[in-house]
Amino acid sequence: MQSIETPTNQHIRCEADGFEFEAITEMSLMLALKNTGFDIEASCEGSMVCGTCHVRLLSGWEALVQPARQDELDVLSSLPGVTNQSRLSCQIVITPALAGLSIEIAR
Numbered sequence: 001m002q003s004i005e006t007p008t009n010q011h012i013r014c015e016a017d018g019f020e021f022e023a024i025t026e027m028s029l030m031l032a033l034k035n036t037g038f039d040i041e042a043s044c045e046g047s048m049v050c051g052t053c054h055v056r057l058l059s060g061w062e063a064l065v066q067p068a069r070q071d072e073l074d075v076l077s078s079l080p081g082v083t084n085q086s087r088l089s090c091q092i093v094i095t096p097a098l099a100g101l102s103i104e105i106a107r
Helices: 029-036 070-076
Strands: 011-016 019-024 054-057 086-088 102-105
Touching (some): 011 029
Parallel strands (some): 011 102
Antiparallel strands (some): 054 086, 054 102
C-alpha cells in the first residue's frame, strides 16, 4: 500500500500596521490577524457580509494575492476609504507565496 503524504501547514511571517505576526498557511488572513490579537472587528466572522475586516495590501502585494471575486467587490464597494489595494481579509487565504505580506488595517 502506497502512502500519501499530506502537506503540512507552514508558519510564515507577515506585517500589519508596522507589527510583525505569524500566519499559518491555508488559514484566512482575518483569522491570522484575530489569533494574533490585532484590533480587527470582523463581526461576521468571515461570512463576507459586514466588511469590517477591510485591509489594504501595501504596494506590490496585490499581484501575489488571489483576485477578489465579484461578491467581495460588491461588499468593498459599499465601504468608505476603499482603494485598488482594498481587500476583505476573510477572503485572503495565506499561502507560502505571501511570506512577508504587508498590509494596513482599514479603520
